[in-house]
Amino acid sequence: MNEPRLVPAPISIAFSEADLDKEAYEREYQSLSESDDDPISQWLKLAKARGETSESDPVLLNLMVELHRKIDALEAFLKNETPKRVSLTTQAEVDSIGFEHFKLKEALLETGKVYYGRLEMPVHPKRDVGVFFEAQSDTLAKFIRIHERDEKEWASYMTARERVQIRELKERNN
Numbered sequence: 744m745n746e747p748r749l750v751p752a753p754i755s756i757a758f759s760e761a762d763l764d765k766e767a768y769e770r771e772y773q774s775l776s777e778s779d780d781d782p783i784s785q786w787l788k789l790a791k792a793r794g795e796t797s798e799s800d801p802v803l804l805n806l807m808v809e810l811h812r813k814i815d816a817l818e819a820f821l822k823n824e825t826p827k828r829v830s831l832t833t834q835a836e837v838d839s840i841g842f843e844h845f846k847l848k849e850a851l852l853e854t855g856k857v858y859y860g861r862l863e864m865p866v867h868p869k870r871d872v873g874v875f876f877e878a879q880s881d882t883l884a885k886f887i888r889i890h891e892r893d894e895k896e897w898a899s900y901m902t903a904r905e906r907v908q909i910r911e912l913k914e915r916n917n
Contacts, residue, residue, distance in 0.1 A: 747841040747842075747885075749840060749844065749845075751904065752845075753837075754845070755834070756834075756836075756837055756847075757833065757834050757835075758835070758860030760856055760859075761859045762857070764829065767829045768829060768873075771859075771873055772874075772875070775861070775871055776873065783808055783812065783815075784808065787804070828861065828871070831859070835848070836849075841901065842897075843886050844879070845884055846882050846884070847882045850881035850882050851881070851882075852880070852884060853878055854880055854881065856878050857887065858877075858878065858884070859874070859875055860875075860876060862874060864896060872896070872897070874888065875889075
């Protein structure tokens with residue numbers, strides 16, 4: 744097996760063997776992919792479809808939507824409402840990431856086993872990403888299921904981490 748190209752990334756993951764509760768993990772995986780389908784997002788999609796946003800500044804519009812989400816999150820916090828998430832058995836730190844892989848800091852995986860995990864993506868807006876992955880070794884994992892939108896964000900984050908690494912190398916060499 745060729746070793747994938749990986750770059751350091753400070754991400755956390757919670758995971759469990761996929762066989763422990765397939766139905767619950769599948770349900771959460773699907774609900775996390777629809778997390779942008781809150782009422783404000785649905786309204787925005789409809790407004791875009793009707794052409795009502797053509798005169799609007801897209802950056803300002805996205806910032807307003809995010810501000811609305813923050814207010815909703817604050818309201819949920821004040822009401823002591825927490826998002827319902829399935830319980831996962833293991834919490835771990837990711838050492839490095841690739842376009843289809845990630846590597847854990849500690850040897851917690853069993854080669855060949857399939858796991859369900861929840862990654863904490865450090866992008867704007869911060870959110871959890873549901874993934875199914877297979878252990879390639881005791882630390883290396885390969886995605887076997889990730890939603891298309893999440894895959895794009897993952898690739899963007901990976902590219903940004905590569906740029907940071909290149910910048911740091913240039914600064915050290917100067």
